[in-house]
Amino acid sequence: MTETLHETRLVVNGVAHTVRVPARRLLADCLRRDLGLTGTHLGCEHGVCGACTVLVDGAPMRSCLMFAVSADGAEITTTEGCRALDGGLGPVQRAFHEQHGMQCGFCTPGFVMTCTAMIERAQRPDQDVVADELSGHLCRCTGYRNIRVAAEQALDERFGTREAQ
């Protein structure tokens, strides 16, 4: 039996795409396979590790828990969309690089997206909120300290240092 395909419109990193996907195609698989955006990583594939996090209409979502058809009409941001205008590292990516917030890098795109959502807020989240948001991601390498430092660097650049507030 031929699988039914569903026309799905996604705006990914500012570029409009129309894909034809099976009803059960995960958003993560759609991004990686159909659109070639392999910066979004798949780890656990059941909503635990956070590696697959992308922004859907500005909110962090686990793309392994969402069907592509459910995102029809949405604006998606992936780590590829977090680059600077000149194509270099964007502020969150640079903070992770400068603060050694990664080792193997498998978890990093997910952390980058959660931090990106935090710097796009109207107000700086307090340290407990930052810790809580980062706790939704698993990293098997770094021990998390440098990830916290990187997140705070990105927040400092966006909002000014905590002392100055």
Ligand code: FES
């Ligand atoms: S791959 Fe989606 S949460 Fe782990």
Ligand code: FES
């Ligand atoms: S840097 Fe390797 S899992 Fe986080």
